[in-house]
Amino acid sequence: MVDFQKTRDAFDLPExxxxxxxxxxxxxxxxATxxxxxxxxxxxxxxxxxxxxxxxxMAQPGRTGDRIACLIGAAPDTVTVGDTLSIRLHQALHAALQAAPDRREVLTCSGNFPSDLYIAEGLLRTLDKGHTLRVVPPQEVAATLSDQTAVLMLTEVDYRTGRLHDMARLTRAAHNLGAVTVWDLAHSAGALPVDLRGTNADFAVGCTYKYLNGGPGAPAFLYVRPDRAEQVSPALPGWLGHAAPxxxxxxxRPAPGxxxxxxxxxxxxxxAALETALDIFDDVAMSDIRARSITLSERFIAGADALGLQLMSPRDPARRGSQVSIAHPEGYAMMQALISRGVIGDFRAPDLMRFGFAPLYNTEADIDTALAHLSDVVLNRLWDNPAYSVRQAVT
Amino acid sequence: MVDFQKTRDAFDLPExxxxxxxxxxxxxxxxATxxxxxxxxxxxxxxxxxxxxxxxxMAQPGRTGDRIACLIGAAPDTVTVGDTLSIRLHQALHAALQAAPDRREVLTCSGNFPSDLYIAEGLLRTLDKGHTLRVVPPQEVAATLSDQTAVLMLTEVDYRTGRLHDMARLTRAAHNLGAVTVWDLAHSAGALPVDLRGTNADFAVGCTYKYLNGGPGAPAFLYVRPDRAEQVSPALPGWLGHAAPxxxxxxxRPAPGxxxxxxxxxxxxxxAALETALDIFDDVAMSDIRARSITLSERFIAGADALGLQLMSPRDPARRGSQVSIAHPEGYAMMQALISRGVIGDFRAPDLMRFGFAPLYNTEADIDTALAHLSDVVLNRLWDNPAYSVRQAVT
Known part of the structure; x- marks a missing residue:
């Protein structure tokens, strides 16, 4: 039995x-301090x-990478840490395109981070080889994959809705058609089990400031399947990627792997901050985190249902990451009202309230408190209070 | 009169x-702590x-950028901070090439950082438009500039020898021939006055962990001349460079400027660490730092001359950055011997000992102590001691 009280105590949470x-x-x-x-x-x-x-x-990027590898089903010496997610995606997509030199279509879905699309657009424009970025709805990805697809580039968990792609099935489908895969694990790493080895995914990237708790602006990570790594001619050949810096x-001259x-x-x-955050994962299996995430999110959804709120996340927990999103025309003001009561989620335009569940520190009591305040907000139409409805700069 | 005792006291230097x-x-x-x-x-x-x-x-990159701008002769809102120098150089060179679309030669010199050459090679290979990277000896740069030069990409101060390029003259020469300039200020920023506005340089990059004292792995900076900034289509269009992230x-959609x-x-x-480092520059003019840097380095050179050592840095202080390099076949062991005595410089293969002078904290007494130990090392041939001559991993 995992001691989630111990992991919660490992964080300095505000009163x-x-x-x-x-x-x-x-x-x-x-x-961390x-x-x-x-x-x-x-x-x-x-x-x-x-x-x-x-x-x-000097050894930090590989050492930290090996610890993240444990959380995403990757072997040692397959993950490096540093730079931002945008840079890591640029590297991964560039490398993936090298592995599919005769094709010109990068397939992605509208549930991807817009920033991933920006980086892809930028790279394809720089390459200027006639590649296209094809963006289809998430549910059409499988049917759109074809022998024209060079790279299937997806974010596993939709940052808006928490919808979870089936990484194993889509990776298999892509490989069957000769396509290379790039997975963004920003909302997966530390939130749910990922099996990079088992799915045979080619490339993966992610950030460490979300469920991995690395801190504001914490560095990103990059996974490359070992056989692919030896073939990559890096897009950004930096001095620390040299065989003899x-x-x-x-x-x-590229360093090995x-x-x-x-x-x-x-x-x-x-x-250094990130390493203290990764320490907290040491005594916990990702499967335990996942089980508890589902318990917490199901509890939250039951409460939201009782308030008649519109669930925008998949109802099947197997199809959902570790977040629940609720749509409401007054979502912005509702979230401000919640935050003013000490319940911190966030809001994404036009109408989405997002609630993330992190079993390392969230408890059933957290859910019940959040629901009590949410009930108050809904039943008393607190969104009518101008203190909440006037838009501020958002992050 | 600048109080360099006060700036020295602002650092936590080991006994x-x-x-x-x-x-x-x-x-x-x-x-910082x-x-x-x-x-x-x-x-x-x-x-x-x-x-x-x-x-x-969210405002840190621009706020910190404005403070660095003050130290490199740049206007407010022209410098941003983040990422590494390699990434910043990639961005700058990509943007510079956009500004010279009909030319195919990137001119640089053998005194540039190898890592800058790697990044340039990588970008030119990705672009695959027939660009060449032409590397000439530093003293041949001016004569090699031509109406074929798309971009003149130079590091102002040679990391090996401290040789200083004439940024004003070379930028003017490049512009007269229709070329665009990219300056790497890694060994300039915080070490000597740089006048980006006065020289009309197009792009500049630099790191903050050397003379700016931002700490291990501190982020890099990028300067873009305001008129150029509005024309750039970024190579790495990240979400925080979007007009509305x-x-x-x-x-x-690119953000302004x-x-x-x-x-x-x-x-x-x-x-946050970097900001405390920049605070120390608040009461000091770069001209005062430069004057003191010359005093310190001249004092060191006089001592090295007296020991019959071979100076690899320009003898004219106006042609030298804030470092002095000495060549010696036993340089590696000599530096190890110095380090074991508490005098920390570094070594660059095959035979260079480097000594950097940072007026914010180095004193005449530092120079005299270093020379006393250097004298001991030379007069007693301490390099013969195997404790010093066996190579370790170096940084």
Whole structure:
């Protein structure tokens, strides 16, 4: 039996707050402040340049990558950490297109992050080889896959609705047609079991500031299937992806395997915070997290149903990530009202309230408190209060 | 009169160390630990997702950029901060090539960072439009510029020797021939006055972990001349470079000006550390830093000359950045011997010892101590000691 009280205690959660926005930014691990302070004071401050070797900074991206690999069903030495998700996606898509040189269609769905589409558009424009980015509704992806598809690029969990793609089935279908897959795990990693090895996915990317709780602006990760890694000619050949970074050779030679996808100097301070966040996963199986996520979200949905609210997430928990979305014309004001009562979810235009469930720290009591406030908001039409309905800058 | 004792006191320097490697990694600002701890505990911990607006995280890249702009002769709203130098160079070179669409030669010199050459090679290969990367010796750059040159891409200060390019003259020469300029200021920013406005340079990039003291893996910066910024179609169109990031539009629309060069989520923790480092520059003019840098490096050169050592840096201080390099066949072991005595410089193959001078914290006493130990190493041939000559992994 997993001790979720222990994992909850590992976070420094503010008094009186029910935090249901870990799908946007996870909370502060209690150990992070001391660890980062020690890194600054003892490693950077005292060791200075020697920290790169003596304090293991240079090895951080691979070391952290191996820990994330455990959470997404990947083998050691297949994941590297650093840069942002946009950069990682650019690298992955560029590499995937190399593996399908005779095809010109990148297939994705409208449930993908718009930012993933921007990066794909940008890369295809830079390549200028006649590639097209084909965007279809999520439910049409399988039927649209064809022997024209170069790359199937999908985000497993829809950030709006929590709808979950069937990674195993779609990866198999893509491979059967000769296409290469790129999976964005931004809303998957740390939220539900992912089986990169089992599904035989080619490339995957994700961020670490959502369910992995790495902190604001925490670095992203990139997975490359080992056989693919040896074939990649990196789009962004950085010095730390060189076979011998400190030889300062005039031309790039790729490092072996995943290491070639390293780019510049690793974000040492951010990685130290992330490592404390990953520590919290050490005693928990992703299957336990998933089971509890379903318990929490089903409890929430039952309450929302009782209030007559419109569920925008799949009702079948097997088809849903670890979030529940509710549509309401007054969703913006409703969320402001909830936040003013200490229940933090978020809002996505035009009308979506999002509630993320992170079993490492969310409890049944959190759900019940959230539902009590949601009931108050609905039954008393609190959205009519101008204090809530006037739009502010949103994140 | 600038109070360099005050700036030195702003750093947490280890006892008994003479640190002459700020050209590789600057030391810890005394205020960094408290600031980063406060960010973790009070902003991330307590405000959680609300930190993006309430704690100003979203505005960090521009706010920090404006402070760096002051140090490199750039106007407000022309510099953004985030990502690594490799990514920033990729963006800048891609944008520069857009501004010279009918030419195919990127001119650079062998004194550039190899990593800059890797990124350029990678981009030109991705573009696959027949561009060539032409690498000439530093002293031949001016004569090689021609009406075939699309982009002149140079690092102002050679990381090996400290040789300083004449940015004003080369930029003018490039512009006279219709070429666009990309300057890497990695060893310039914070070390010597840079006048981006006065030289009319088109693009510039740099890192913040050297003379700007932002910490290990601190983010990079990118300058784009305002008229150029409005014309750039970004290579890496990230969501935070979108005109309306929170509208989640399906297609990218560039934000105005430099903001379009933002990519993903900003590295909030690293930027907080960097801000404390930039505070230290507040009461100092770059001209004062430069004057003191020359005093320190001339003092060091005089001592090295007296020991009969071979100076690899330009003897004329006007042609030199803020570092002095000495060649010696036993340079590796000599540097190890110096480090074991608490004098930290670094070594670059095959035979270069590098000593960086950072007036914010280095003193005449530092130079004298370093020279005393260097004298001991030379006069007693300490390189013969196997403890120093056996190669370790180097950074």
């Amino acid at each position: 009186g707050i029910v935090y249901l926005d870990g799908n946007s930014l996870g909370p502060l691990p209690r150990a 001391a660890r980062v302070s020690a890194l600054l004071r003892d490693e950077w401050g005292q060791r200075l340049i020697r920290g790169w070797n003596e304090a293991g900074w 400190f030889e300062f050779e005039p031309s790039y 995943i290491s070639r996808m390293r780019i510049g100097t690793p974000p040492v301070i951010a990685l | 008994g160390i003479v640190y002459l490697d700020g050209n590789s990694l600057g030391p810890l600002p005394r205020a 408290a600031r980063v701890s406060a960010l973790l505990r009070d902003e991330w911990g307590q405000r959680l997702i609300r930190g993006w607006n309430e704690a100003g995280w 929170f509208e989640f539009e399906p297609s990218y 430099i903001s379009r060069m933002r990519i993903g989520t900003p590295p909030v923790i690293a930027l």
